[in-house]
Amino acid sequence: xxKFSTVTGIAVPLxxxxxxxxxxxxxVFLKRVTKTGFEDALFHAWRQxxxxxxxxxxxxxxxxxxxxxxxxxGSSREHAVWALRDYGFDVVISSRFGDIFRGNSGKQGLxxxxxxxxxxxxxxxxxxxxxxxxxxxxxxxxxVSAGALTVPFxxxxxxxxxxxxxxxxxxxxxxxxxxxxxxxxxxxSWRPKTLPxxxxxxxxxx
Amino acid sequence: xxxxxxxxxxxxTLAEKVWDAHLVKKGDAGTPDLIYIDLHLVHEVTSPxxxxxxxxxGRPVRRPDLTIATEDHNxxxxxxxxxxxxxxxxxxxxxxxRNAAEFGIRLHSLGDVEQGIVHVVGPQLGLTQPGITVxxxxxxxxxxxxxxxxxFGIGTSEVEHVLATQTLPLKxxxxxxxxxxxxxxxxxxxxxxxxxxxxxIGTGGGQGYVLEYRGSAIRSLSMDGRMTICNMSIxxxxxxxxxxxxxTTFAYLEGRAHAPQGADWDAAVEYWKTLPTDDxxxxxxxxxxxxxxxxxxxxWGTNPGQGVSLSDAVPDxxxxxxxxxxxxxxxxxxxxxxxxxxxxxxxxVDAVFMGSCTNSRIEDLRAFASIIKGKKKADGVRVMVxxxxxxxxxxAEAEGLDKVxxxxxAEWRFAGCSxxxxxxxxxxxxxxxxxxxxxxxxxxxxxxGGRTHLVSPLVAAATxxxxxxxxxxxxxxxxxxx
Numbered sequence: 223x224x225k226f227s228t229v230t231g232i233a234v235p236l237x238x239x240x241x242x243x244x245x246x247x248x249x250v251f252l253k254r255v256t257k258t259g260f261e262d263a264l265f266h267a268w269r270q271x272x273x274x275x276x277x278x279x280x281x282x283x284x285x286x287x288x289x290x291x292x293x294x295x296g297s298s299r300e301h302a303v304w305a306l307r308d309y310g311f312d313v314v315i316s317s318r319f320g321d322i323f324r325g326n327s328g329k330q331g332l333x334x335x336x337x338x339x340x341x342x343x344x345x346x347x348x349x350x351x352x353x354x355x356x357x358x359x360x361x362x363x364x365x366v367s368a369g370a371l372t373v374p375f376x377x378x379x380x381x382x383x384x385x386x387x388x389x390x391x392x393x394x395x396x397x398x399x400x401x402x403x404x405x406x407x408x409x410x411s412w413r414p415k416t417l418p419x420x421x422x423x424x425x426x427x428x
Numbered sequence: 429x430x431x432x433x434x435x436x437x438x439x440x441t442l443a444e445k446v447w448d449a450h451l452v453k454k455g456d457a458g459t460p461d462l463i464y465i466d467l468h469l470v471h472e473v474t475s476p477x478x479x480x481x482x483x484x485x486g487r488p489v490r491r492p493d494l495t496i497a498t499e500d501h502n503x504x505x506x507x508x509x510x511x512x513x514x515x516x517x518x519x520x521x522x523x524x525x526r527n528a529a530e531f532g533i534r535l536h537s538l539g540d541v542e543q544g545i546v547h548v549v550g551p552q553l554g555l556t557q558p559g560i561t562v563x564x565x566x567x568x569x570x571x572x573x574x575x576x577x578x579x580f581g582i583g584t585s586e587v588e589h590v591l592a593t594q595t596l597p598l599k600x601x602x603x604x605x606x607x608x609x610x611x612x613x614x615x616x617x618x619x620x621x622x623x624x625x626x627x628x629i630g631t632g633g634g635q636g637y638v639l640e641y642r643g644s645a646i647r648s649l650s651m652d653g654r655m656t657i658c659n660m661s662i663x664x665x666x667x668x669x670x671x672x673x674x675x676t677t678f679a680y681l682e683g684r685a686h687a688p689q690g691a692d693w694d695a696a697v698e699y700w701k702t703l704p705t706d707d708x709x710x711x712x713x714x715x716x717x718x719x720x721x722x723x724x725x726x727x728w729g730t731n732p733g734q735g736v737s738l739s740d741a742v743p744d745x746x747x748x749x750x751x752x753x754x755x756x757x758x759x760x761x762x763x764x765x766x767x768x769x770x771x772x773x774x775x776x777v778d779a780v781f782m783g784s785c786t787n788s789r790i791e792d793l794r795a796f797a798s799i800i801k802g803k804k805k806a807d808g809v810r811v812m813v814x815x816x817x818x819x820x821x822x823x824a825e826a827e828g829l830d831k832v833x834x835x836x837x838a839e840w841r842f843a844g845c846s847x848x849x850x851x852x853x854x855x856x857x858x859x860x861x862x863x864x865x866x867x868x869x870x871x872x873x874x875x876x877g878g879r880t881h882l883v884s885p886l887v888a889a890a891t892x893x894x895x896x897x898x899x900x901x902x903x904x905x906x907x908x909x910x
Contacts, residue, residue: 238759239752240631240731244870249849253502253516255476255523257584267872291752292632295665295731296870297849298474298567300583318632321667322567326583378599379458391585392485395593398453398462402490402595405452405464410699412692413466414555416496416534422553422685 223331225388226361229312231285233357233368234275235346239290243323246294246302260305280353286313288345294323294334303330313359315366315375317342328381329391335359337366341373361386439706441603442672443638446578446703450561452595460597466560467572468590469546470497470533472524473851474565478588479527490594492532496555497524500545501851503538505814505841512538517852531591544817544843547571547785551655552819554684558673558700563590568785568867570661574654575681576673576703578638581662601668602712604637608645610719615900617795618653619787619865619884621645621717622660623725623735629715631733634666637713640705641671645719651680652791659786660867663732672704724899726772727869727882729760734869736772738887738899744768763871764879765859772897775881777861780811780892781874782838782885784848784866788816790823792865792885797829799889799900800836806895811838812854814846838892850875863891 251263268274275281287306293316294302303326306314314332317339327334337345348368349355357368361382365372384391395402440448453462468491475497482489489495502517512518521538528535536542542549547568550556562572562579565587572579586596606625626633639661646654654671661669671677678697681687688696727735728742734757736743745757745768761768766775782788782796793815805811813833815821821843824830830840847854848866850873856862858877865888869880881897890898 239756242731242868242870244849244868244873248872248876249501249851252473252851253514253520255480255520257477257480267876292665295631296567296662296868298565298569298581298583300474300477300565300585303583318635320665321635322581322583322662326585329583329585380460380597380599383458391597392487392589392592395462395589395595395597398595399593401453401462402464402593406594409464410695412688412696413560414557414686415493416467416555416686417493419534420685 223388223390226331226333226385228358228360228362229285230356230358232281232283232354233286233288233345233349234281234284235349236275236287236289237346240292240295241289242296243294243299243302243320244296247299247305252299252301257304258308260301261308264305264309283310285310286315286357286359287311288315288342288349291316291318291339293319295320298322300326300330303327303332307332315342315345328384331385333359333361333377333385335366335375335377337373337375344371344373439709441705441709441711442576442640442670442703443578443601443603446559446561447600449559460599462595463561463598465563465590465594465596466494467550467555467562468495469550469562469564469569470495470587471500471546471564471566472520473501474584475527475587476520476523477584478591479531481588482531482591487592489531489533489591494594495533495591496550497528497533497535498543498546498549499524499538501845501849503844504852505844505846505854508538508842514853541818541822544820545785545788545845547659548789548816548820551575551651552684552817554681554687557681557687557696558677559703563596567662568659570667570669571655571659571785573658573661573668573670574651575677576670576700578668578670580667601638602636604634604639604666604713604715605711606639606641606715606717607643608641608717608719609643610645612645612719612722615886616722616724617884617886618649618656620722620725621719622657623727623732623882624717624722625715626660626664626732627735628717629664631663631731632665634661634664637666639664639666639669640711641669646671647674650791651676652789655789656786660732663867673700724884724887724901726887726897728764728766728772729757730763730869730871731756731760732867732869732882734760735882738772738897740772742766742768742770742772773902775861775897776895777809777863777881777891777897779856779860779862780809780888781847781862781864781866782812782888783814783816783846785816785845786867787865787885788814788820790820793820793824793829796885796889797832799886799903800893801832803836803893805837805892809892809895811836811892812841812847813838814841815843817843847874849873863888863897
């Protein structure tokens, strides 16, 4: 994962709440077996409308999405993060995120910056008044700045550290391999195992 | 002087007990805890990129014996003996088969008697047990919490992480008690409880929490009912929902293929009995629901919190105080093509979908069949019944439910996720309206332009008979009831 510190770019004001993962990327696009190439799938249904904010010329090349509350609710599909990232977004700003979406973002270098709702409103107003105005998101300082406005954002310390350092979670966990192996020696023997396969008492056929 | 309670003697909630029992390494102020995962369920949609990651890093699957895969999201529910027509769906299934073979993972493929929706298969095999941790790259993993397990959905990066390490770095959740006291009236079910909970706390109300469903109405539910409730915890924003294990849980598990046996069974039950929340344990939040007052519930909008009793009317957005909820309601009514003030029972449907990990177990099918038995479906309504697993299908056929369903004029399909999310050919056409026993009424969820009303199996059945959103109560008043 690349190190993340500061992003400056065009920000898109998406004035919608409860943007669920089915809107971010519909299920029909989840059939691919790769991690890239999802840019066309992003907000697929909404982008059919030429007036949809992402289709407007002034917001082309945007890197920051400013959305209403409860962004990324719904399914666990990490494809939602891949689609945002493939489209070119580095940051999503909202006053509240779906838990799984937030976790997925942190693992894929997409910054989910939680901003108080009043501040989201103020950011929307600044960006709508001057579309294309450069917006800067500073992960070190935990701030979002647009013109004369600077507002703070929340992110948990651990995710921030991993993003700043560009660290891979699995590598970090495997440093504790000994603790995992030790834990496994203490697990009760009756805990469920999928192998070897045990047949049910009565079987049938289709 | 009383001693200060130590962490071990302090009263704890069910969720805290399961968490503590899986601590590989305690985190500190800046770092999360490392939690051991007892059971990892895998399906074709969220796993290919995870296996790719392992391959690129040269990492094996740490515990194939704690991992199991099924094919469910893409699988057709007709003509399952023929090759899958959609090439991308076929590729995804074939990729899972290749990955399972390469990494030594147990897989139940289409046509296998244990194939089915991953959240139906785990409990049915007896793999889902009290006090364990369960993850899957699917948000409805919360289903397994019905057994007193800590079960939650994860993204593909976390799937790879669990495959490689059998652990996850996690921050402790907060706990919320959902107290449901009283007795459900006939015709009111587990699905109505959870839809009412979501309408009450909202789609974001559970964010950051594990929900524990408690109270007399929960205790009197069967395991299938408890699974329906825990399944939709994610629709309330919570990653996990739990019900304390009790005799109902033990009776469900005893004798299942992967349940403990003999002396192991006794040891397990003894442990499971220690799991329920201690008296005096504190929750971070509490919610109260009066089961006596609940009616059959239905959603009118495009998020699962937009629901009301079926006897109500479509709400007027102008009467909603919160500006976001008002805007969301306006948008939802436009998408759903509904006018404020319309009685919900006057809304005509084009389709009824009976299935999904929320409501496709044998009891759901029995409930549905009990209402439609000996009747014909309404003209012009397409009714599709999709069992949750191949085994549920067999069980239903052994009871003759397939005949009841077919004589009613409904389609009796093979097992899978089907029209819950329309990754396979089972989709709504644009503008079609569906009463669905599934879990999400998002825009386009069941097919582009499709309109979804979430309901219980009983409401789905009554709606299929009358052609308009209906509950069994409406059949009785017409003298059409059981």
